[in-house]
Amino acid sequence: MREPVFEVFARKARAEPLRHIGYVNALDIDLARVYAxxxxxxxxxxxxxxxxxxxxVPVNRVAYEATPETKLALERFVRTAGTGSYGGSEVAGxxxxx
Amino acid sequence: xxxATQAPAFDHAQEIPEEVRTALRDLILVLADxxxxxxxxxxxxxxxxxxxxxxxxxxSMAQDEWGHSRLSYALLADFGDEPKSLEHxxxxxxxxxxxxxxxxxxxWAELIALGIVFDTALAIQYSALLESRxxxxxxxxxxxxxxxxxxxxxxxxxxxxxxxxxxxxQELIDALTRIIPVSLRWFGEADGAGARVLAEHRLVVGSPDxxxxxxxxxxxxxxxxxxxxxxxxxxxxxxxxxxxxxxDWSGWDAASRRRGRSGPDADTLARVRGDRNRPFLMD
Numbered sequence: 001m002r003e004p005v006f007e008v009f010a011r012k013a014r015a016e017p018l019r020h021i022g023y024v025n026a027l028d029i030d031l032a033r034v035y036a037x038x039x040x041x042x043x044x045x046x047x048x049x050x051x052x053x054x055x056x057v058p059v060n061r062v063a064y065e066a067t068p069e070t071k072l073a074l075e076r077f078v079r080t081a082g083t084g085s086y087g088g089s090e091v092a093g094x095x096x097x098x
Numbered sequence: 099x100x101x102a103t104q105a106p107a108f109d110h111a112q113e114i115p116e117e118v119r120t121a122l123r124d125l126i127l128v129l130a131d132x133x134x135x136x137x138x139x140x141x142x143x144x145x146x147x148x149x150x151x152x153x154x155x156x157x158s159m160a161q162d163e164w165g166h167s168r169l170s171y172a173l174l175a176d177f178g179d180e181p182k183s184l185e186h187x188x189x190x191x192x193x194x195x196x197x198x199x200x201x202x203x204x205x206w207a208e209l210i211a212l213g214i215v216f217d218t219a220l221a222i223q224y225s226a227l228l229e230s231r232x233x234x235x236x237x238x239x240x241x242x243x244x245x246x247x248x249x250x251x252x253x254x255x256x257x258x259x260x261x262x263x264x265x266x267x268q269e270l271i272d273a274l275t276r277i278i279p280v281s282l283r284w285f286g287e288a289d290g291a292g293a294r295v296l297a298e299h300r301l302v303v304g305s306p307d308x309x310x311x312x313x314x315x316x317x318x319x320x321x322x323x324x325x326x327x328x329x330x331x332x333x334x335x336x337x338x339x340x341x342x343x344x345x346d347w348s349g350w351d352a353a354s355r356r357r358g359r360s361g362p363d364a365d366t367l368a369r370v371r372g373d374r375n376r377p378f379l380m381d
Binding site: 003023026027028030031033034035037038039041055 | 149150151152154155157158159251252254255256257318338
């Protein structure tokens with residue numbers, strides 16, 4: 001079974017932006033959270049997040065056209081509240097699930 | 099029963115009545131030994147876990163367990179014990195760790211079953227100390243419980259994965275069938291004297307039966323989702339999950355929470371005590 005890749009982002013203080021610190025292979029989002037926390041434990045992180053690599057939409061390096069199913073999935077995903085702690089609720093429609 | 103709800107906190111073990119103090123000391127030593135041994139079992143899989151990430155997670159959980167055991171042993175200094183001696187000088191019969199941890203874990207599926215059931219049982223017992231009147235203990239528990247959330251998440255995800263894989267499913271069922279009754283029994287007899295006085299003095303908030311119910315309520319929904327309840331002897335009834343079998347109390351020793359005092363095997367004991375590098379043990 002091939003494990004999906006999750007990109008790991010973290011920041012050390014509230015005032016800092018999240019930055020990419022690495023990735024983990026994990027079968028699901030729960031394991032990705034555990035693996036990210038145990039693998040990248042070199043800092044006392046203020047916040048850590050994981051993002052499925054499949055959710056990253058390329059902008060400039062490769063030609064890309066989302067299938068209608070992908071577009072629908074991404075639309076539904078970006079209109080959920082997410083973590084809320086990094087701001088962005090204004091982008092995600094006030095944090096309301098869509 | 100004394101009116102313990104409004105009763106003052108105990109800042110030192112010496113303030114606790116003697117028979118209650120002995121029961122609390124027994125409980126802390128049981129928890130410390132279980133954590134120490136469970137850490138060894140997680141550590142055994144650092145280099146043989148299915149993936150790099152799960153090996154690192156095993157290392158992290160071993161570290162957590164050892165940290166929790168060190169904190170728990172350190173508490174016993176307040177009861178007149180010498181923590182360093184507890185960690186390095188005891189014979190196998192002196193260990194209060196569960197029988198589940200006496201010998202090496204045979205497979206990844208078995209480790210996951212141990213994690214989802216017994217590690218969760220330990221976390222539930224610690225969570226019964228969150229409101230304890232013994233301040234030094236209460237102050238240490240919150241962080242442990244937070245770290246244990248990741249252990250449960252890890253074990254739950256792997257339980258799902260193994261239960262859905264043809265070959266590993268039976269191995270998981272066999273391990274769960276063995277581990278669940280021992281873990282339920284580990285909370286102690288319903289009418290045990292130690293548990294009763296600890297609850298009466300509000301040093302522990304929860305009875306053995308109540309903690310058993312909490313364990314079943316925690317793992318039951320996952321096992322139901324995976325259609326494993328019948329296979330591992332748990333009934334799903336309107337009033338909650340119930341262990342369908344009978345717990346075997348023969349030879350039960352309340353102070354060590356195990357049947358018999360045989361303790362960890364020789365190799366495990368040598369590793370737990372640090373025998374191999376004992377000459378380098380500093381004062």
